[in-house]
Amino acid sequence: MRSPLLVTQDLAVGYGRRLLFESLSLCLRSNSFVCLIGANGAGKSTLLKTLSGLREPIVGSVQLQGQNLHELSPEQRAKQLSLVLTDRLELDWLSIEELVGLGRHPYTNWQGRLGKGDHEIVQQAIAAVGLSKLSQKSITQISDGERQKAMIARALAQQTKLLILDEPTAYLDLPRRVEVMQLLRSLSHAEGRAVLMSTHDLDLALRSADQLWLITESGNLIVGTPEELVLRGDLGETFSSDTFEFNQESGQFQLNYQRRSPIQLHGEGLVATWTIRALERLGYAVTTEPTDLALDIHLNPECWSLKNGDRTNNFHSLGELSDHLQALQYKNC
CATH class of the missing domain: 3.40.50.800 (Anticodon-binding domain)
Incomplete structure (x- = not known):
């Protein structure tokens, strides 16, 4: 069995006085593409920030390749874990190549200069997301979908085994969402990475993810393959309402029209x-x-x-x- 990259032990997550999750025992392994799904406000972003070291756990620990994540320095974390958040960074003066080059800074000296090897890695990351022909364009000159791919390339340039993304397909149209999901799945399998992303795109998550982390309506976190969660009825219980329901046979959500x-x-x-x-x-x-x-x-x-x-x-x-x-x-x- 593949060794785990990230493991949580009795993890409790929240902010302020609000407890969102407790007693979480999670595991992320290499060569896996995992989608975190749940309703708005369920705590997906807070959980991802805790798993990436941006937020301290209430209790428990997060082990990253055998080390306590929250005891690592930012530089040490950046060499093991790369992160793409939904926050729009004000980096409009940069070209795609310069943006992706930021992913190499954990490996540069105090002057922050990239060497020949760093530039080669940057070009490889840009090629992996299909932006080689646009590498000299400014961030302001590309589409939202291309910008999201550039942010993923920046994360790839860090050369970490674990990649965490908070809703990378938000605000993208359907073709671009499909492209990003296929890219992340391919990277996890072809390069032996573990990729964890949150998403509201349930249909694409069902079709693409190796594993789902489902936050239920009661606040529990259930782990399983997409097929397991469908057959157990967990997806239907979490997302169905008076106006729509999850059809287990078709694997799709359908509206509850008034029958005449x-x-x-x-x-x-x-x-x-x-x-x-x-x-x-x-x-x-x-x-x-x-x-x-x-x-x-x-x-x-x-x-x-x-x-x-x-x-x-x-x-x-x-x-x-x-x-x-x-x-x-x-x-x-």
Whole structure:
């Protein structure tokens, strides 16, 4: 079994007089990508700051490669653990290369000058996140997604075995979120690092993480693979509400629409899948049993035939069908 990089022993975490977690026994190993998930205000950032040495634990200890994390100097920590926070640093005058070069300062002399080897490591880190062609651009000249990648490259340049990130995909659009998640997963597996990140992107966490740390509604921290937490019902209990719920079969969250009428559907394939999505969005309960409303899907050409009692209407797009069903709902209200 891989040796642990970070271990907590009876750890209690909080701030001021507020206790967030207690008796935490956690373990991070190399070659692992771990996502910390939980509701807003659950304590994710406070926990990460404690695990990275920025905040003292209330009781207990954090062991980093066999040493007490909070007894290490900042320079010693920086050689073993790299950190990317959500706080936006005011470094707009720097180029990407200069920003990433900051990751080498734990290894430089009192003058802070980078040697040939340091510059090579900086270029390797920039290449790892796919920013080589932009390395001379100012931070102000790149997108938010590229800026986040640059911050990750700065952390990579520290050459630590443990990388901790606080919501690195926040404020990014979907393609950039996917890119960052894939990058972090790849780095953990290809380079033998342990990567711990907090995120609100539950769907990507379920698809990408080797392990989830889930903060429940009651404040407990549950550890397991994504599949384990789904099968045990922990995810559904933590995140479901009156307006949405977690579907264990599909592994997705779905909105709880007000159900108005059942509708019988005949059809298969991709068109049927998205027709069902449209019907459920409109508030219909789809069934294969006979009902007053029956919908048949015809292919080549695509056509939807809706039978309502003795009357049949044909539609040549899902948009037309949706408009008709919505009007029918209002009429029956």
